[in-house]
């Protein structure tokens with residue numbers, strides 16, 4: 001076949017007026033307040049101005065096989081998806097689905113693997129951190145960012161809202177796409193990372209100098225508020241949050257633990273920080289913590305109620321996820337067809 005006989009490579013389809021947004025979370029353990037304030041809540045806030053695709057990345061959870069429990073993985077993926085919806089993602093406005101329900105992700109990842117230099121993956125900070133001190137390292141862990149690139153590129157994504165720790169993976173995604181374009185022609189939209197403003201970075205309650213994390217929360221009960229915690233547990237975690245021995249409640253002067261509490265309060269309350277500072281000025285940290293407990297309990301109550309409804313009706317959740325996967329597949333299959341045509345595989 002001469003080049004002129006080759007099937008035309010489909011161009012990127014016309015874009016709608018709203019930017020396409022893609023993001024995802026691993027179903028590795030229960031979601032916590034940091035996941036809600038730093039990600040979910042912002043996804044919900046932007047959902048009508050943007051064209052959203054939100055994924056539960058269960059295949060990524062397999063990259064540390066020691067850490068997953070096969071008996072619970074499927075249930076946890078459903079639970080995280082239910083939490084997306086319970087947090088306010090509208091399944092009409094946003095496409096919500098589980099990664100492994102859309103086989104195009106793994107197929108695209110293979111095609112991207114073949115254009116990704118090994119050195120690029122070995123240099124990833126997260127890979128180095130996750131493998132540090134480990135004897136046995138699965139190939140999946142090295143390849144993790146290529147699967148992530150497939151997630152993003154399949155949906156013609158413009159923006160990827162993520163934490164600072166993921167920016168390197170989004171840059172790698174662009175690099176892989178650009179390299180693919182050089183080798184085979186233009187088929188992808190180049191995405192960019194969007195890191196939320198500082199207020200959204202929630203720190204560990206027991207250690208306010210590290211970001212609130214799912215893996216630490218599994219080991220240390222006072223580390224996080226989980227989104228499904230009952231009011232008593234929320235109260236206990238917040239009332240025992242680490243502060244300091246002063247009475248400083250002005251954000252700029254406060255210690256990291258107090259800043260973290262003020263941040264949580266401000267984001268959920270919505271009033272300006274100065275007003276909140278004045279409300280607890282001179283009253284000590286007990287008053288601040290009580291205010292934070294109240295606002296967190298209030299914010300989580302409706303989410304927990306909606307989550308319970310979804311859990312009580314597995315057929316509804318199944319139907320929502322099946323519809324989400326079908327919608328996702330519409331876009332993913334079209335992109336994958338362009339990729340396959342460009343490299344010369346497929347029927």
Ligand code: TRP
Nearest residue numbers: 022023024025026057148151160
């Ligand atoms: N690596 C991301 C994290 O741990 C999860 C993820 C997988 C993701 N695929 C993605 C995030 C695509 C954004 C876009 O947070």
